[in-house]
Amino acid sequence: MRSIRVTLAKKGRAKYLSHLDMQRCMMRAVRRAGIELWYTEGFNPHPYVTFALPLPLGVESEGEPVEIRLEGDATNEDVFRALSAVMPEGIEVVSVQDSTAKPNEIAFAQYQIVLQNAPGLADAIRQALASGDLPAEKLGKAGRKKALKQINCCDLIGSAAVEETNGAVEINAVLAAGSQQNLSPLLLLDALSAKTGEELKCLSVMRKGLLKSDYKKF
Amino acid sequence: MLSKKVEDVLLSVQKPGRYTGGELNSVMKDKSKVDIRYAFCFPDTYEVGMSHLGIKILYSLVNAREDAWCERVFAPWADMEEKMRENGIPLYALESGDAIADFDIIGFTLQYEMSYTAVLNMLDLAGLPVRSSERTALAPLVIAGGPCVCNGEPMAEFIDLMLPGEGEEVTNDLIDLLKEHKKKGSSKQEFLRAAAQIPGVYVPSLYDVTYNADGTVQRITPKDGAPERVTKRIVSDLDHVFFPADFIVPSIEIIHDRAVAEVFRGCIRGCRFCQAGYIYRPIREKHADVVNRDCKAICDSTGYDEVSLCSLSTSDYTELEPLLNAMLDWTEQERVNIALPSQRADRFSAELTQRLSSVRRSGLTFAPEAGTQRLRDVINKNITEDEILRACRQAFEAGWTSVKLYFMLGLPTETDEDIVAIAQMAQKVVDEFYHNPNKPKGKSVSVNISVAPFVPKPFTPFQWAAQNSKEELLRKQQLLISSFTSKKISLSRHDTDVSFLEGVLARGDRRLSAVIETAWRRGCKLDSWSEFFSIDTWLESFAACGFDPAFYANRVREVEEMLPWDHLDYGVTKAHLAREYQKAREGVTTPHCRVHCAGCGANKLNGGECDALYKSYARQKGQS
Numbered sequence: 055m056r057s058i059r060v061t062l063a064k065k066g067r068a069k070y071l072s073h074l075d076m077q078r079c080m081m082r083a084v085r086r087a088g089i090e091l092w093y094t095e096g097f098n099p100h101p102y103v104t105f106a107l108p109l110p111l112g113v114e115s116e117g118e119p120v121e122i123r124l125e126g127d128a129t130n131e132d133v134f135r136a137l138s139a140v141m142p143e144g145i146e147v148v149s150v151q152d153s154t155a156k157p158n159e160i161a162f163a164q165y166q167i168v169l170q171n172a173p174g175l176a177d178a179i180r181q182a183l184a185s186g187d188l189p190a191e192k193l194g195k196a197g198r199k200k201a202l203k204q205i206n207c208c209d210l211i212g213s214a215a216v217e218e219t220n221g222a223v224e225i226n227a228v229l230a231a232g233s234q235q236n237l238s239p240l241l242l243l244d245a246l247s248a249k250t251g252e253e254l255k256c257l258s259v260m261r262k263g264l265l266k267s268d269y270k271k272f
Numbered sequence: 273m274l275s276k277k278v279e280d281v282l283l284s285v286q287k288p289g290r291y292t293g294g295e296l297n298s299v300m301k302d303k304s305k306v307d308i309r310y311a312f313c314f315p316d317t318y319e320v321g322m323s324h325l326g327i328k329i330l331y332s333l334v335n336a337r338e339d340a341w342c343e344r345v346f347a348p349w350a351d352m353e354e355k356m357r358e359n360g361i362p363l364y365a366l367e368s369g370d371a372i373a374d375f376d377i378i379g380f381t382l383q384y385e386m387s388y389t390a391v392l393n394m395l396d397l398a399g400l401p402v403r404s405s406e407r408t409a410l411a412p413l414v415i416a417g418g419p420c421v422c423n424g425e426p427m428a429e430f431i432d433l434m435l436p437g438e439g440e441e442v443t444n445d446l447i448d449l450l451k452e453h454k455k456k457g458s459s460k461q462e463f464l465r466a467a468a469q470i471p472g473v474y475v476p477s478l479y480d481v482t483y484n485a486d487g488t489v490q491r492i493t494p495k496d497g498a499p500e501r502v503t504k505r506i507v508s509d510l511d512h513v514f515f516p517a518d519f520i521v522p523s524i525e526i527i528h529d530r531a532v533a534e535v536f537r538g539c540i541r542g543c544r545f546c547q548a549g550y551i552y553r554p555i556r557e558k559h560a561d562v563v564n565r566d567c568k569a570i571c572d573s574t575g576y577d578e579v580s581l582c583s584l585s586t587s588d589y590t591e592l593e594p595l596l597n598a599m600l601d602w603t604e605q606e607r608v609n610i611a612l613p614s615q616r617a618d619r620f621s622a623e624l625t626q627r628l629s630s631v632r633r634s635g636l637t638f639a640p641e642a643g644t645q646r647l648r649d650v651i652n653k654n655i656t657e658d659e660i661l662r663a664c665r666q667a668f669e670a671g672w673t674s675v676k677l678y679f680m681l682g683l684p685t686e687t688d689e690d691i692v693a694i695a696q697m698a699q700k701v702v703d704e705f706y707h708n709p710n711k712p713k714g715k716s717v718s719v720n721i722s723v724a725p726f727v728p729k730p731f732t733p734f735q736w737a738a739q740n741s742k743e744e745l746l747r748k749q750q751l752l753i754s755s756f757t758s759k760k761i762s763l764s765r766h767d768t769d770v771s772f773l774e775g776v777l778a779r780g781d782r783r784l785s786a787v788i789e790t791a792w793r794r795g796c797k798l799d800s801w802s803e804f805f806s807i808d809t810w811l812e813s814f815a816a817c818g819f820d821p822a823f824y825a826n827r828v829r830e831v832e833e834m835l836p837w838d839h840l841d842y843g844v845t846k847a848h849l850a851r852e853y854q855k856a857r858e859g860v861t862t863p864h865c866r867v868h869c870a871g872c873g874a875n876k877l878n879g880g881e882c883d884a885l886y887k888s889y890a891r892q893k894g895q896s
């Protein structure tokens with residue numbers, strides 16, 4: 055058995071797929087590709103095909119890592135070719151490498167958020183981000199149940215730059231990501247909208263990559 | 273491709289994946305290079321429609337033609353409908369994103385009566401008048417197929433043309449004809465008159481219906497050269513009929529998300545309440561090697577890890593054992609699960625059972641349908657209490673702890689004794705569990721009884737019978753509940769109001785089009801979903817149009833009465849149905865088709881051939 059990391063781009067119509075949809079879709083792609091999978095032992099054997107970090111519905115991505123455990127002697131190059139041939143529209147295999155890092159090493163995700171411009175919007179967003187106080191409500195775990203809890207988005211922003219580019223406002227942000235702390239770019243937008251009092255018209259949100267706690271690429 | 277307007281609303285609705293298209297194996301074509309654009313519409317949600325085998329077959333069949341492009345359309349959920357109406361988004365096809373009002377054919381499949389208002393709502397969302405007479409241009413032509421068109425009369429005012437029977441061949445004939453008439457620049461009337469000459473095409477507007485003073489049908493008169501009777505089309509040779517090698521793989525979760533292959537059409541059983549058992553005759557089997565090839569091709573092209581075999585009663589397939597053996601040779605290797613109904617598993621050899629035990633089985637279910645042997649004889653349901661108890665015992669020994677039993681309430685000749693017997697049978701199943709010496713420690717049994725009101729359907733021996741009133745059904749449900757003697761027994765029941773409306777529409781005539789339109793205008797649009805179903809709106813609509821729904825549902829019809837579907841020929845003769853109706857009332861059973869051909873008449877559709885006859889003949893010969 056060996057572990058590989060398949061990196062997928064998810065663009066266009068595929069952004070409307072949820073995390074669960076993506077998992078199912080990937081399982082089937084791997085089967086179509088005829089890749090020999092490793093299975094767990096026991097009564098109900100199952101393969102290991104796991105996304106490192108869920109991607110919120112509506113967000114595109116340039117690189118989503120998926121860990122897959124293989125049997126047999128297929129090379130990374132073989133897997134790349136076989137998988138590339140069977141992916142559905144909007145999901146593309148970017149690379150196949152040996153798997154080295156573990157998902158729990160993920161600390162941040164980089165996002166590019168593009169909003170339709172409006173007079174004074176960029177400044178209003180800059181101010182809101184600099185205020186240090188961006189309250190939002192998040193569905194989180196409270197013991198065994200789920201409950202809404204209050205968070206301050208600013209605590210979960212690594213960095214954020216706001217730029218005006220032809221008719222659009224672009225936010226490039228590094229947000230906390232992973233199983234410990236996580237800030238969805240969509241939640242950040244809600245918080246910004248509430249704070250600035252502007253109705254933000256989002257043109258696109260793209261996850262550019264995942265980072266470890268030392269800001270190195272995951 | 274999604275339009276900007278659609279993209280703008282998608283993130284504000286639930287499950288946007290329903291509306292995006294772009295799934296694996298969906299077919300894209302260059303619209304400038306096709307002659308006919310076909311919008312295949314399923315009048316229910318994406319998840320329901322995409323689970324249906326017929327849509328997969330027709331979709332691939334039409335797309336196999338270079339000159340036509342078939343795309344899919346489903347009913348939007350209420351949140352999306354609201355956004356569409358608000359933003360001026362017309363109903364569009366998932367592949368191209370183009371408005372279906374610009375297509376050549378809009379084809380609905382009518383799988384159940386409760387989807388009728390969804391058809392109207394979809395036409396309206398497309399920006400089209402719902403009434404056939406108000407759509408005067410040749411395109412788009414609105415057509416319908418599916419089991420409900422065996423009596424599509426209540427939809428007669430909305431649908432230009434119906435296809436009773438199997439769609440594979442007639443769809444191609446129809447596309448050819450439409451292509452020709454489109455080139456010629458024919459009017460809609462000219463085309464419909466010509467289409468009525470194709471065997472298996474029914475054009476409702478070419479028939480005049482008159483009524484007697486008592487409201488029953490007096491006469492159905494064809495005009496403009498339309499045939500006296502329209503005979504359903506069937507495919508004669510299933511081994512060579514088109515079957516897709518790939519299925520669209522939905523990106524979001526749907527109801528039945530797996531590979532499906534068909535093993536045979538028709539049913540040998542002859543249960544007297546079952547419409548499917550009659551309207552799909554004669555019996556035609558597919559050879560095991562063909563089915564096996566279909567299954568393998570679909571699994572390869574989709575990546576599905578489950579395959580199911582589709583027919584009305586798969587355990588009656590004569591080549592089931594060789595098929596399963598052939599399938600297991602690759603499914604084990606590729607870790608594909610074969611979904612099999614658990615009944616009659618005792619028919620398999622020990623070796624096959626051993627191999628099958630490695631695959632997951634769907635839940636343990638039985639359908640005795642009636643509580644006493646007497647009533648089971650009336651409905652010709654060929655299963656005894658002993659058989660059920662024996663199968664339960666075997667299942668309990670194998671570790672099962674729950675069983676589901678299906679029954680109907682309100683069957684013809686039913687008495688209270690029959691209902692109490694349902695509870696008694698459930699108790700016997702519970703007792704079987706506790707008599708099992710090896711029962712799993714600390715586990716208890718659960719027996720779920722599901723009761724559905726009996727709905728008489730056209731082309732069955734009970735097409736003349738009365739449906740029980742709501743009051744009667746509720747009384748019977750209460751009687752059943754009060755007869756339960758164990759906490760291990762639970763009950764699920766169908767909504768009696770839904771069954772009532774289903775019964776009215778199933779045996780309705782074309783005057784009910786007005787009621788359907790009224791109900792839709794008053795807000796009915798997804799009646800198969802309890803969140804949207806409103807019996808009050810329906811009853812008000814009947815009243816507003818001056819019709820009594822009980823006339824259609826709760827009245828006993830005389831065998832001599834002219835029925836609204838008498839001008840359609842589904843193979844099985846009215847004389848055979850009447851004979852079976854009489855035998856039912858006498859409590860006399862009819863053996864299944866492999867024991868003895870009951871002479872239903874359906875074999876005439878296939879040049880006198882019926883696989884049930886042939887196979888029973890072959891078997892007799894083998895035995896002698």
Ligand code: SF4
Nearest residue numbers: 865869870871872882
């Ligand atoms: S023709 Fe005979 S054997 Fe065939 S379905 Fe009819 S009754 Fe059964």
